[in-house]
Amino acid sequence: MTDRQDLQTALDTLLQPERFKDYCPNGLQVEGGNTVRKIVSGVTASLALIDAAIAEGADTILVHHGLFWRGHDGRVTGWMRQRLGRLLEHNINLFAYHLPLDALAGLGNNAQLGQKLGLQTSAWFGEQQLGCMGEADFSGAQALAQHVESVLGRSVVLVPGRAAPLRRVAWCTGGAQSYFEAAIAAGADAFITGEISEPQAHLARETGVAYLACGHHATERYGAPAVAAHIAAQLGLEHQFIDIDNPA
Incomplete structure (x- = not known):
């Protein structure tokens, strides 16, 4: 296991989000527990992925498409309230990297x-x-x-x-x-x-x-699990990729 700050440092060091002009905040989007034991990776922070991660006992989720994007009005209602509520209820960290995950050599x-x-x-x-x-x-x-x-x-x-x-x-x-x-x-x-x-x-x-x-x-379903597996091996964490199918 490790702590959340060490995980964030490892992810930021690998993905270098400061290099990119992006449409969303990259890195830790929702703060959960300080101790990290298991990462679930996926493409999008959908309710289905969040619930699947909860069912698998994950304390951290790493995705390409997070919850917050430029142009959203910021109200926590409807689908946003559902997703955010489940993360907070179960004390789960949500990390999201958009363009940095696209561009990363080897693993992106x-x-x-x-x-x-x-x-x-x-x-x-x-x-x-x-x-x-x-x-x-x-x-x-x-x-x-x-x-x-x-x-x-x-x-x-x-x-x-x-x-x-x-x-x-x-x-x-x-x-x-x-x-x-x-x-x-x-x-x-x-x-x-x-x-x-x-x-x-x-x-x-x-x-x-x-x-x-x-x-x-x-x-885009290959980068997040490749990065999560790499970081999990580096920090001694458990990792599981959950693919929530999407026809788009």
């Missing part, structure tokens, strides 16, 4: 997705250098889509671009559709992310760069 969301897909990062691009680029060898966009589907276990939305082999694949997990233009400018043949908005389909067709929307949750 982008690095872990690349590893799962067999893509090795050779360059970074986009705002705050969050996007990854790697060499690839796929016969075309459909072959890449089939590979991604087999790895993630879900269908993807594909806008195929030009009919040609893919040699440079770019990716950025979650809702990173705004990074598509930067991926095109960086020389990508295809771009993998979680979501697609209306403009990206036109850009893919007009530029010939394939676009794959593979699910926000599906592309």
Whole structure:
């Protein structure tokens, strides 16, 4: 076991949240007990994850999507009251890291997705250098889509671009559709992310760069457990990953 401050220091040292301009507070979002024995990791601090962590006897939760975001009005009512109330009732610490967890080399969301897909990062691009680029060898966009589907276990939305082999694949997990233009400018043949908005389909067709929307949750479910397992081993803690399925 360890104490909460030592855990926070270890997480902040690894993830370096001060480097990022983010949309949320990174680090400890809800203070629970001082003693930490078991971390549950997950993608989002949903009520389902919180209740599952309680059932598993966790005293700490580590997620990518926390409770507090820029633009929320701050009232503790409805779903916010439910989630926060359960954390406080059971004295559970909630740690959340957004962009720092995306960007972390080796263990972060982008690095872990690349590893799962067999893509090795050779360059970074986009705002705050969050996007990854790697060499690839796929016969075309459909072959890449089939590979991604087999790895993630879900269908993807594909806008195929030009009919040609893919040699440079770019990716950025979650809702990173705004990074598509930067991926095109960086020389990508295809771009993998979680979501697609209306403009990206036109850009893919007009530029010939394939676009794959593979699910926000599906592309971001690897970073939190990788970081939590690393920190738990470092501090002698128990760790459990709980995946609350999400079709988005």
